Amino acid sequence: MVALPLLDVVLCSSGSADRWGPLAMQLIDSALDELRQIEKLDQSLAPQDPLDFDRQTAALIREMYERWVGEAELLLQRVARVESSRGRIASAQLLRDAVGRTRAMLSISLDAMEESRRQVREGRLIPVEEVRRELRAKVH
């Protein structure tokens, strides 16, 4: 998202309000494209057997997601300014959702990923019926 400073310049220039919306939309599209590229990379670098967890590669991909989400949030802050003066930008919600999904994914640590795969290998699995029973017991 190297073009983010461009939006800052345009937002500060009083005579260019009509360019805010189109530029914001262009930057949103570019951010969503960038995320798609990271996801493709994630997919192509994934091990054949998902139980063979490659921590080093997963950590590098994770850094890319972290960098992306940080920059996307900065963009969304600026988009909010544009929206407050120019009205809603339809694609902004797509970016907000992409950020939400990415943050949810990043809430899963590399340690957790390693641990869950180890549990599958060791057969430490709980049937959904038992999980539901526990949940019902909490509700009643």
Add this chain to the structure above:
Amino acid sequence: MSYALRFTERGSADLNRLEIWLQEETLDELDKVAADPPAPNRRLAGAAVYDFVRERGQNRFYVFVTVLTDVAARELRILEIGLHVQAVA
């Protein structure tokens, strides 16, 4: 063709961390996936990703579930569940 659902201890602990209503929503979503697993459109470190969004009050809840499919055993194994809560814009 339906699949059985089993949770890793990690996945079960992640589910338990969600609010009760969201645990129920998550189990209902996973039942739907298990009834007829769609081809995942995303993967994380090789695991299939099923995610969904719920809105409640002033918040939007993003739930992110990673799943391993064992076709031979006709089983979906829930690895981890992630969550992010965002104020509705």
